[in-house]
Amino acid sequence: MIRMILKNSGVKTTYIDPANGIETENGLSTLMNSLELISLLGENLCFEIKTLFTDSKGFNLRNNIAHGLLDDAHAVTSGSVYAWFLILRMIIKSIENNVAHQI
Known part of the structure; x- marks a missing residue:
């Protein structure tokens, strides 16, 4: 979703390995x-996403899920529930927003 938002705004989301x-x-x-x-999402929403999904000092859910580190006990913590609600x-x-643009 983040990649799509950036791409739709013309932001490059890739890099080219010089080697x-x-x-x-x-x-x-x-x-x-x-x-x-x-500037697109606002500072608060970016902070929430970073804290929940990517910051090792936060919940770091993306890393924990991707590497099989999220056990059943942590899957029902406040961070996981908050992430579900945020998404x-x-x-x-x-x-x-799509409906409003179609009217």
Whole structure:
């Protein structure tokens, strides 16, 4: 979702490895450091996403899920529930924005 928001705003979300010329998509941690993203989503929402998904001092859910480190006990913590709500809120807002643009 973050990559789509940036791409739709004309922000480059890839980098080209100078050694072999291969273009690779930037990861979420790199995308979250984009100044353009802060202007698009706002500082508060960017902080929430970083804290929940990418910051090792926060919940770091993306890393824990991707590497199989999220056990059942941590899957129902306040951070996981908050992340679920945040994603749901972002999806509903994107639907509302699409409907508003179609009217």
